[in-house]
Amino acid sequence: NAGVTQTPKFQVLKTGQSMTLQCAQDMNHEYMSWYRQDPGMGLRLIHYSVGAGITDQGEVPNGYNVSRSTTEDFPLRLLSAAPSQTSVYFCASSRTGESGYTFGSGTRLTVV
Amino acid sequence: AQSVTQLDSQVPVFEEAPVELRCNYSSSVSVYLFWYVQYPNQGLQLLLKYLSGSTLVESINGFEAEFNKSQTSFHLRKPSVHISDTAEYFCAVSWGGSQGNLIFGKGTKLSVKP
Numbered sequence: 001n002a003g004v005t006q007t008p009k010f011q012v013l014k015t016g017q018s019m020t021l022q023c024a025q026d027m028n029h030e031y032m033s034w035y036r037q038d039p040g041m042g043l044r045l046i047h048y049s050v051g052a053g054i055t056d057q058g059e060v061p062n063g064y065n066v067s068r069s070t071t072e073d074f075p076l077r078l079l080s081a082a083p084s085q086t087s088v089y090f091c092a093s094s095r096t097g098e099s100g101y102t103f104g105s106g107t108r109l110t111v112v
Numbered sequence: 113a114q115s116v117t118q119l120d121s122q123v124p125v126f127e128e129a130p131v132e133l134r135c136n137y138s139s140s141v142s143v144y145l146f147w148y149v150q151y152p153n154q155g156l157q158l159l160l161k162y163l164s165g166s167t168l169v170e171s172i173n174g175f176e177a178e179f180n181k182s183q184t185s186f187h188l189r190k191p192s193v194h195i196s197d198t199a200e201y202f203c204a205v206s207w208g209g210s211q212g213n214l215i216f217g218k219g220t221k222l223s224v225k226p
Contacts, residue, residue: 042218048213058213059113098161104155
């Protein structure tokens with residue numbers, strides 16, 4: 001049981017490049033979310049999903065896309081990276097909204 | 113928009129002293145409340161949660177939090193802290209039941225000194 005797996009752990013992008021941050025969970029959780037963590041800002045919700053085929057925007061969705069084709073996977077896409085997207089990104093999953101989220105170990109992204 | 117406010121960004125305390133980390137949120141309508149802890153260079157771990165019932169909830173490592181509906185608060189307390197409690201603590205709220213959109217406060221860095 002691996003929990004929530006995020007890849008890659010570190011990434012450096014040039015401005016304008018695109019990439020996908022991967023997130024997979026093996027706990028059959030319906031709920032999955034993406035957060036970014038910046039110093040002094042806490043965690044801010046980017047996008048979330050309450051089941052396969054269902055996604056919704058969080059607090060800071062601009063510049064990011066998501067899809068949820070399977071229960072297990074919830075990738076986060078940056079279409080055209082900007083320096084303002086330099087951050088640590090966390091994926092999390094939960095069986096229900098009451099369970100509390102299990103977090104991955106994070107992806108540290110730097111956009112230069 | 114709903115919001116979560118952690119009133120202190122940093123809290124320094126001496127070992128074995130009591131501590132309270134404060135959390136307020138914008139509306140008490142049908143909320144689920146959580147505290148998470150993040151140790152240096154790690155992800156977040158669930159510390160405790162309030163869904164319904166008794167307003168006082170406890171964690172396995174001595175922390176407790178009390179839901180106060182009238183003051184829209186969910187403060188975290190520990191009567192005697194240890195060096196190992198040094199970490200960042202985040203309050204999080206989900207409004208409207210199981211909607212999936214869990215909103216975090218900005219965090220409080222607890223520093224326990226010997």
